Amino acid sequence: MTGNLETKNISAAYGNAQVLNGVSIVARPGAITCILGANGAGKTSLIRAIIGLLPTIDGSVELDGTPLSSLRPHARVAHGVGCVPEGRKLFPKMTVEENLRVGAYLMQDKQLIQKRLTKVYETFPRLAERKQQFAGTMSGGEQAMVSIGRALMSEPRILLIDEPSLGLSPALVRDSFAIIRDINKSGISILLVEQNVRQTLAIADYGYVISQGKVVARGTSEELLNDEEMKRAYFGIQ
């Protein structure tokens, strides 16, 4: 099975402010690996560093043994890294369908693209109603659907997902977690960043906790669920 992503000791900074401080994580093939951490811990920065949008000052990224560090973002995508960025990041002046088509930019087979498009519309019927609406005018939740749909259009070996549940209604949050699990079942490794700890750990196999740009805890979902520190920080007062 493929989709084994490893970061080794990566560090990165915005100007003088170092946000990643030697982060090493492994996303195992076929598994869902999650990254937890408070606001501003550096989760998004880690995702950006993996995809190549944030230059690293140290360390390396490998996918199935291929070093990615020297590649530009689009080349990393070509190697099989997919991404649902934080805050959706749709192309606001494009229609829903065009957004989805951009997701399939690297695919050549027109029939396959059409097939995937149909599948996305099946998963999100609301998008099927709105094929020609500008993505920028959609409601917050609808945009999330487009963003996940867009990521589904390519066939990555590993999918990086940054806070997909942000702003989604409870039912849709559940759906999206179910969708993520389905994607995973279809053989795509997943690296998931979330605030919604309980539901995340429910579907994840393995997790990392990041704080101040460093990995401070790691373990299987159960281990993390039973960690006292984690409970205090994330589950709130019950």
Add this chain to the structure above:
Amino acid sequence: SAQTKETVKIAFIGPMSGGNSAAGIGGRNSAELAVRLRNADPASKYNYQLVPMDDECKPNVGIQVATRVSTDRSIVAGVTHYCSAVAIATVDVYHRFRLPVVVWGAILPAITYGNEHKEIHRVNGSMLDEVRASTSFLTGLGYKKWVIVHDTTDYGNGFLRFFKERIAETNAEIVSSFGVSADQQDFSAELLKIKGIQPQIVVFAGLTPLGVRIRSQMERLGVDIQYAGVSGIMSASYVEALGATAEGTVSVHNGAPAESLPGGRMFVEQYGKAGFTDPAEPYGPYAFVAASLIMDAVEEVGPDREKVRDVLNATKDHESVAGPITFDDHRHHAVASTKYVAQDGHWVRWEDSLYASGQRHLKGQ
């Protein structure tokens, strides 16, 4: 030897960037040539140096550089301005700072006639000289129904005014006139209108770039009417840019062909020898003359602005490559304008042309 001679500075001002830079650079080169020739002459008392300045053909820039050269006490006099608007704007500056100047290219009458400043001289004639020659020439050829196309700068407007005045004294008539802006590219609307009016002749008052555009678009639109221009179109690039289409365009210019000037052969020869990459352009000889006049005055009375001015004021029958120069009471040197026709890719003096000899015919003849 040159080292022991005192250095005297003379300013040159003209448009060296922008649309009129060809004329400006030609003028600068010609003035430079005059200075070089003088410096090479062992008999001269001083070592001359030309200080060239760019007025961009804009009055405000002109005022700036005029102030700059006028307030530089080491400069005794100036060879100034090709563009009339700039020349008009700067006369007060020269007067205020008492810098004698000789205009080498601007032809609006008011530059010398619009004031009483003793500092301002002009060697290249005025628009009036041209208009007179041109009107009698064209009406003499039998063109009675005129349309004038003029640019909306003071140059084109000035011509329009004087043409109107002169035509009123003849039995010809200006049936319509069109103002066009100096950077206009397309004239189909004006030309189709003219096509509808059917005049006998289209007279253009403006500079070469515009003159070329209008002539070539007349051809495209099938406006088959005789075309005439003022001195502004009379440059080598007019016939170059139009090729065969230029054939038969008539024009009148204050400058006679350099070769036909008394000292013209010498000028052409020396200009070629000096190795300038750009041509002298028709007004080049006048820049040469202006610089020479100033240097002659300096030779006579030394580098003193006031004395140089007085000598210049009194210029009478002074020999030059453009013939004898005489300043009138407004320090203006009138020029007998020469008539030209474009023939086989060259501007030819009308009298020497195949048209005058009847071998070829202008349109409507």
Add this chain to the structure above:
Amino acid sequence: MKLTNLTTSFAVAAIGTLLTGVILVAENQWAVIGALLAAAALSIVLARLKIGMVLASVLNESSAWVALLIPLGGVIIGFALHEEDFVLMMLATVLIYGLACVGLTIQFGYAGVINFAGAAFFGIGGYTAALLGEWGIPSLLIIVAGGMVAAAIGCILILPVLRTKGHYAALITIAFGLLFRSFLEVNHTLGGPQGLKVEGASVAGHSLLDGIQLGSFQASFYLNYVLLALGVFTICFILARNLEKSWIGVNFDAVREDPIGASVFGVNVAYWRIMAFVIGNFVIGLAGAIFAMMQNFIAPSNFTFSDSLIMLSIIVLGGLGNLWAILPAAILVVVMPEKLQEIGEFRILVFAVLVVLVLRFRPSGLFPRALRKFRREVAQ
């Protein structure tokens, strides 16, 4: 803290005065290039050490009197070079363009209202001065009238501008600038392409066109204009500075940054846009009137689209919204082409390349605007 602020401000003023003086008098091409290189090196060092930002905030947070360093420096240069007509004329031109740029800063730097017709409003001020000059009206009144007419005509233009935004608004001002110029050119009642002569300014019956003569002290008449421009510039500078550090300044910024967000918090977006445009045009009109009086002559070709661009380049090169940056940038943009006369026909090319390089490597200008902080006001 107080002392360092004071010494820093004085040091800045001293260095600025010195550099300005040197650039103004430098005749020799190498001296000019040397001064340019020194200024470039200085700006790189400032950027490297991040001192630029610190300086900007020091100047921004000092009390209003620091603005008086400008007339101080100006007067020092003016009197030191009192016989150099040309140099003084350049200095006055710099101040006048600087004044117009204060207006543009209020419009574009503060409220974000783009104005590509700066030269047109400058011209309106100038033509007003030309027309009123014939009537023997006191010069100071004429200058104010120049500002008022520019502001009034701006009021008409702002209406279409308000309905649009971004590049659409830019087009409206570009179109106005172009039509203003072509109108002047074809319309003969205002002198046509040949332009108009303008009466020089006179103060208390004294024509500013006469040189100054006090005992043995003899100065060029351009010193008069330097002092006049310096006076008006300083007043407008201080007022603009107060404007920036006021609730109105806060509103301008909000309107520029996010008009929709601002409107939800009660900000009258249209009103502030109009205000900025009108105040700005008033200041530009003042500058135009003084300019016309000093030059004694104006013509349509003084007020072209490229002149508007020159004004905009000044505020952008200096650092958008930073009043202090206007003068160094104006010196660069106004004096440099003049000093580069020796390279003749290449100077426009050189100038264009220079601007491109600055924009490319210092996109926020040579001296970016400092954050507004009300520290001083709060501390009092």
Add this chain to the structure above:
Amino acid sequence: MSHLFSARDVSVRFGGLQALDKLSLDVDEGTIIGLIGPNGSGKTTFFNALTGLCQTAGGQLLLDGTDITGLEPRHVYSRGVTRTFQRSRLCLSLSVFDNVVIGRQNSLDLNIVSNLLQRGRFNAAVRENHERVRALLATFSEMLAGRIFDPLHSLNMIDRRRIEVCRALVAEPRLLLLDEPSAGMTPDETHEFMDDILKVRSNNPRMSIIIIEHEMDLMRRVAERCIVLNYGRKVADGTFDAVVADPWVQEAYLGTS
């Protein structure tokens, strides 16, 4: 009895899309209303219509019984309605103070002459406003109060959210509209954040709040009444428990069956 705010049959249309469909609801003084509904059900659109950012296609919006339909945003503000945005709308290049003080628009002296010339008076006004803004920021975080003159772009997301709420609160509105204020916060942070808002409200018990949230725990805790939207229509209205018990809500919104 009269309500602080009422919507009567309000409709909003975007092209062919009916984003709000004859929505009616009432808000009494001093209450906190939770607005929930699936994504795209028109919650934000309702806020936009209320604050004058989008045109209504029918119906009336009444504040204190007076019609505010179609008023410009700034006039709605003057009547005491402020809001936050789902996607933060702050001026990143300005300081924290500037961003918040804009919220006091109506109490600022905007006369040109006094702003430019009467600097002493202006300085006094700055001191007064500074005190208020500082105190408000301090209720949320002492650290934030200490950074009052820092540029906004130097702050993290959470602090920016706090500042947006402060900007809306500093005007002492009568009706406060919060659009997903807790998005992106951990439960802990959300909790703390809501406490702070309630703290501010306790000083001003007559203020009413409408809050859009998908976080059910938070809703349960703060909302005295919940209104559920779907496809721009009101589908349920009542106490939190009653609404949550509604079978439609169970099924279509909460996804628990």
Add this chain to the structure above:
Amino acid sequence: MAILFEYLFNGAVLGIMYALVAVGFTLFFGVLDIIKFSHGDVLTLGAFSGLVSFLALQSLGLDLPVVGLVVVLAAACIVTGAVGALIGQAFIIPMRNASGFNILLMTLMIGTGIREAIRLFYPNGANPKAFPALLPKTPIEIGGVFFRLDSIVLLGLGFGVILLTNWLIRHTKLGLAIRAVAQDGDTAQAMGIPFKTIVLATFALGSALAGIAGVMHGIYYSEINFSVGLLLGVIGFSAAVVGGLGSIWGAIIGGFTFAALQTLWVVVFPDASGYRDVFAFTAIIIAMTIWPTGIIAERYSERV
């Protein structure tokens, strides 16, 4: 009557020329969200490189009519495309985060640089240059209406190029990528789009359009000079904006509107023909008041 048709026809050729320039502006704006004001001068560059290639051909003794046209067009496109890509690489990509206004000013200055360079470094560059007649100028007269064959060909060529561009942007993968990059470069990369390549391709494409327009201009007017791009740039920009930035149909409408305004004025008020630009630009301001975001308004409006 016949003259009326001639007005219409020549107005149309003028309109298509403006439209072609406007399409370039629209492309850069709609696609990259920038105003690239050097466009007019790139056009001049295109015309001059076409001229040089023709002179080169001539000196090689190859004077075939069709080949000449193809070579001249190709040369113009290659030179302008390369220069466009170079501008993108050196100035626009590194300035991706700068304000739109900075880019506008910068490209204006780059345009000035190109213009001055042509004037200074092309032999005798300040003077107008004859442009070769690459198309047959055969006069055609139908019922007293006078055309030239080459004008008709140019009209067709202009339309063809514009429609092709529209198709490229709206209906191809390259077009999709171009628009994605315009709206969010980072995310486009994260979707696998090669950012730099696409930006450079856009610049090459838009500039090549200017190259074609330059050659057309040369053929139509038989004459080029270093400043043709100056006014044409301003008019093209106005046309693009009046039509509605970002819309190719808007560019066409804008181009024809502008040509119609100019022609109309001279026809109706021949004695005040000098006022034609005053009239045209006043009309533009009024049009912008009526249609604040262009005649074909942007469909997208910001959501709050």
